[in-house]
Amino acid sequence: MKRKRVFNLAYWIVMAGLLVWFAYTKGWILANFQSVTPKEAITLLQQDENVTLLDVRTPQEFQSGHLPHATLIPLDRLEANLDKLTPYKRQKILVYCRSGSRSLAASRILEKHGFIPVNIKEGIIGLSSAGAQIIR
Helix, strand or coil: CHHHHHHHHHHHHHHHHHHHHHHHHCCCCCCCCEEECHHHHHHHHHHCCCEEEEECCCHHHHHHCECCCCEECCHHHCHHHHHHHHHHCCCEEEEECCCCHHHHHHHHHHHHCCCEEEEECCHHHHHHHCCCCCEC
């Protein structure tokens, strides 16, 4: 009987951990930055000249289509290349990837280093569906 209780307790601890991990990866918790929909991002780009665009996809993905004036720094190279973003440290940096997961991770890195990231939910898939101009 005691063994069953221990197993049940372990099960619920693991399930709670998975729930917390899932919420963290979706940006629902511990995200000290703004996340916007693709339509909100397009509006922000049209209305605010002091916004920088950061694409954190791979070079191959970038070449297949990206937003005009976007800077490419793949997520796996972001921390090593933060100096490229230093001139934009005091302005919003709109961050996007393919679907929104890598941009969330990139936004966490930027926020940790004192930048003002704005994560674009749904990434370039959502931006394209919302009518954003994509350069190929």
